[in-house]
Amino acid sequence: MQLDYIKKELHRGVVTENPIFRIVLGMCPTLATTTNATNALGMGLSVIAVLTCSNAAISLLRNVIPNKVRIPAFIIVIATFVTVVDLLIAAFAPTLYEALGIFIPLIVVNCIILGRAEAFAAKNPVYPSLVDGFVMGVGFTVSLLLIGVIREYLGAGTLFGYAITPFKHEFILMSLAPGAFITLGLVLAGINHLQRSNDK
Amino acid sequence: MMSSLIAIIITSAVFNNVILGQFLGVCAFLGVSKAISTAWGMGLAVIFVMVLANAITFFVQLLLVKAGVAYLQTLAFILVIAALVQMVEIMLKKTSPGLYQALGIYLPLITTNCAVLGIALLAIKKNYGFVESIVYSFATAAGFTLAIVIFAGIREQMRFSKIPDAMQGFPIALITTGIMALAFMGFAGFKLPF
Numbered sequence: 582m583q584l585d586y587i588k589k590e591l592h593r594g595v596v597t598e599n600p601i602f603r604i605v606l607g608m609c610p611t612l613a614t615t616t617n618a619t620n621a622l623g624m625g626l627s628v629i630a631v632l633t634c635s636n637a638a639i640s641l642l643r644n645v646i647p648n649k650v651r652i653p654a655f656i657i658v659i660a661t662f663v664t665v666v667d668l669l670i671a672a673f674a675p676t677l678y679e680a681l682g683i684f685i686p687l688i689v690v691n692c693i694i695l696g697r698a699e700a701f702a703a704k705n706p707v708y709p710s711l712v713d714g715f716v717m718g719v720g721f722t723v724s725l726l727l728i729g730v731i732r733e734y735l736g737a738g739t740l741f742g743y744a745i746t747p748f749k750h751e752f753i754l755m756s757l758a759p760g761a762f763i764t765l766g767l768v769l770a771g772i773n774h775l776q777r778s779n780d781k
Numbered sequence: 782m783m784s785s786l787i788a789i790i791i792t793s794a795v796f797n798n799v800i801l802g803q804f805l806g807v808c809a810f811l812g813v814s815k816a817i818s819t820a821w822g823m824g825l826a827v828i829f830v831m832v833l834a835n836a837i838t839f840f841v842q843l844l845l846v847k848a849g850v851a852y853l854q855t856l857a858f859i860l861v862i863a864a865l866v867q868m869v870e871i872m873l874k875k876t877s878p879g880l881y882q883a884l885g886i887y888l889p890l891i892t893t894n895c896a897v898l899g900i901a902l903l904a905i906k907k908n909y910g911f912v913e914s915i916v917y918s919f920a921t922a923a924g925f926t927l928a929i930v931i932f933a934g935i936r937e938q939m940r941f942s943k944i945p946d947a948m949q950g951f952p953i954a955l956i957t958t959g960i961m962a963l964a965f966m967g968f969a970g971f972k973l974p975f
Binding site: 605606607608609612613652653656657660661663664667668683686687689690691692754757758759760761762763765766767769770771773774777 | 801802803804805806807808811852853854855856859860863894895898899902903906945946947948949951952953954955956958959960962963966
């Protein structure tokens, strides 16, 4: 029962309501932090942590926060967790911290997080909100990882920094800015196409 | 001094364009670029908000450092920016209802436009002084306007072309942006004479 619930929610977060591919929110980190799979995973995990915590906290506070000032209140809660994650990464994963740069503090303005707070956590009890935050975070991470894997493989010929093909090939464009836009565009088009042929 | 300011302007407006090079503010870029006129409006709103935000956050940072709570930077900055956008919205509603109509729903979006917070944070990170910070934010926002107006122009033309079903909407917009980014990368080959 419990497991079924989580499975169903995971399917919702990763497939039917995937924040990147279905709802198309939070483009900036998707483009900026996917130069390789490691950075993409790091960014995804940070977002899972912030989203789960902020959804739970906002759900706990939902009856205390006056409706009129709810958005600033949500932003303060989110910014607090982002600061915690920012300091933790700086302390324990300095290379990742260097690579992600200002995109860690920018999790604050990631539309997905405020979006889930407003659309879900503000109206639901703690446990479902926590699960919602987690599965949406997982959906975000899976999407980032997919883009990161494609870009790293095509751009540098490696995966998570390890060479996986016997010959060396580099298509640097994929690691640079244009590659980010083009990869995401093509992946979105592919998903649209799959969706269309499924509907038929 | 002057030449370093010019270098900041050219680098942040063109060479390292905020959207095409740094991926900041992509949501607003894709959202408000269906017509050239609204793209202009959005660009001007971003210029206005970004310069103001940088001017204010510069002093907020001084206060935070003085109080020994520099780690509250993210929290303090986002609150200042949110309040600022609210004020701009109220002012715009009173003074130019036409522009307010056009930008209505997008103004609150500037709060979550990562470019505004991002540039405020980057200016601090780069250790810019007050004048440099203002010039930097203005040039970056001008770069945003440049990119979004060009993109809106392309999108207006794109209405007349036949785009495959699966590519319609975001996919073709992203690929177009990618090609624009490729064109802007060509500028990176230039060397400034100073």
